[in-house]
Amino acid sequence: MQLNDAFIRDIKTILKPEQFFIDEPMYKHTTFKIGGPADYLIFPSSAEEVVDVFGLVEKYSIPLTVLGNGSNVLVLDGGIRGVVVKFNSFLSAMRQAGNSIFTGAGAMLRDVSRYAAACGLTGLEFAVGIPGSIGGAVFMNAGAYDGEMKSVVHSVRAVALDGTVVCYTAQEIGFGYRHSVFQENGQAICEVEVQLEPGEPAAIEEKMAGLTKRREKKQPLEMPSAGSTFKRPTGYFAGTLIESTGLKGFCVGGAQISSKHAGFVVNTGGATAADVLGLIKEVQRRVYEKNGVKLFPEVRILGDE
Numbered sequence: 302m303q304l305n306d307a308f309i310r311d312i313k314t315i316l317k318p319e320q321f322f323i324d325e326p327m328y329k330h331t332t333f334k335i336g337g338p339a340d341y342l343i344f345p346s347s348a349e350e351v352v353d354v355f356g357l358v359e360k361y362s363i364p365l366t367v368l369g370n371g372s373n374v375l376v377l378d379g380g381i382r383g384v385v386v387k388f389n390s391f392l393s394a395m396r397q398a399g400n401s402i403f404t405g406a407g408a409m410l411r412d413v414s415r416y417a418a419a420c421g422l423t424g425l426e427f428a429v430g431i432p433g434s435i436g437g438a439v440f441m442n443a444g445a446y447d448g449e450m451k452s453v454v455h456s457v458r459a460v461a462l463d464g465t466v467v468c469y470t471a472q473e474i475g476f477g478y479r480h481s482v483f484q485e486n487g488q489a490i491c492e493v494e495v496q497l498e499p500g501e502p503a504a505i506e507e508k509m510a511g512l513t514k515r516r517e518k519k520q521p522l523e524m525p526s527a528g529s530t531f532k533r534p535t536g537y538f539a540g541t542l543i544e545s546t547g548l549k550g551f552c553v554g555g556a557q558i559s560s561k562h563a564g565f566v567v568n569t570g571g572a573t574a575a576d577v578l579g580l581i582k583e584v585q586r587r588v589y590e591k592n593g594v595k596l597f598p599e600v601r602i603l604g605d606e
């Protein structure tokens with residue numbers, strides 16, 4: 302890796318030492334516990350800092366990747382060239398205003414759901430068990446059980462690559478199944494407003510507890526993964542299709558089709574991204590042979606092989 306001394310000098314004038322890392326292994330920053338090093342890893346603490354960082358990225362023509370909690374990504378073994386801007390607790394403040402909650406993009410969905418419950422606001426219970434940041438959840442239009450982000454997001458503030466701050470209404474976000482406009486425009490989501498309904502805190506807590514139990518029973522939460530590996534093909538469930546091919550428990554290296562839920566690939570310890578890719582290809586081949594259905598990854602694949 303070739304370091305850019307001028308970029309490092311400039312970025313250090315903007316960020317504190319705990320916000321900037323060089324040659325940082327990404328397995329430490331993904332729920333799969335897989336991934337080679339990022340050249341530069343940055344944790345911004347405000348939208349203004351994101352604007353400044355993007356300015357330097359443009360000035361030095363450095364490639365850019367934006368990440369949330371790393372719970373829906375497979376970072377390849379060669380790592381990520383250039384700058385990774387990762388949203389975490391440094392940009393996670395939450396505040397209530399009437400039926401709305403405004404949060405920094407790095408706030409964990411779990412925490413926003415609990416905050417909503419404490420505020421007596423209902424509508425975000427579905428999200429309590431999704432282990433992502435709210436920015437990543439908007440990007441993916443994450444959903445579970447009876448809900449999805451599309452039904453609660455009211456507005457978003459994002460930063461474009463040229464440093465412009467752009468505000469979106471819900472309609473402008475182009476939500477679809479696991480889709481938002483941010484998948485095309487590369488902007489960084491910095492602040493999210495969710496709009497909810499008044500509710501009874503005890504009933505909200507009860508619903509969240511029920512959904513958490515259902516998740517714990519069905520999903521291999523005790524093992525590193527990136528959740529559902531494949532998108533749901535129309536008319537089918539990926540997990541059921543995979544199970545029908547007899548692949549439950551099947552391994553490539555350290556990567557395994559979970560024996561608890563065939564829709565999940567889990568890291569049994571020391572899995573490489575190459576193992577996961579090999580397993581994905583084998584699943585796609587066998588499911589297509591047996592059922593004539595093409596599976597496409599929901600997990601987003603980043604970096605170099």
Ligand SMILES: Cc1cc2nc3c(=O)[nH]c(=O)nc-3n(C[C@H](O)[C@H](O)[C@H](O)COP(=O)(O)OP(=O)(O)OC[C@H]3O[C@@H](n4cnc5c(N)ncnc54)[C@H](O)[C@@H]3O)c2cc1C
Nearest residue numbers: 369370371372373433434436437438443444445490527528
């Ligand atoms: C055990 C487990 C269970 C899961 N269950 C569910 C579920 O029920 N439903 C569901 O929908 N998903 C589920 N997921 C997947 C994942 O948690 C969601 O997709 C989540 O929304 C991803 O958020 P993240 O912050 O981790 O995003 P990341 O994985 O960090 O990033 C995902 C994508 O979003 C982009 N991105 C992230 N943050 C931003 C930002 N601030 N601005 C612009 N782009 C950004 C990244 O570039 C990347 O392409 C599960 C995952 C695990 C590990």
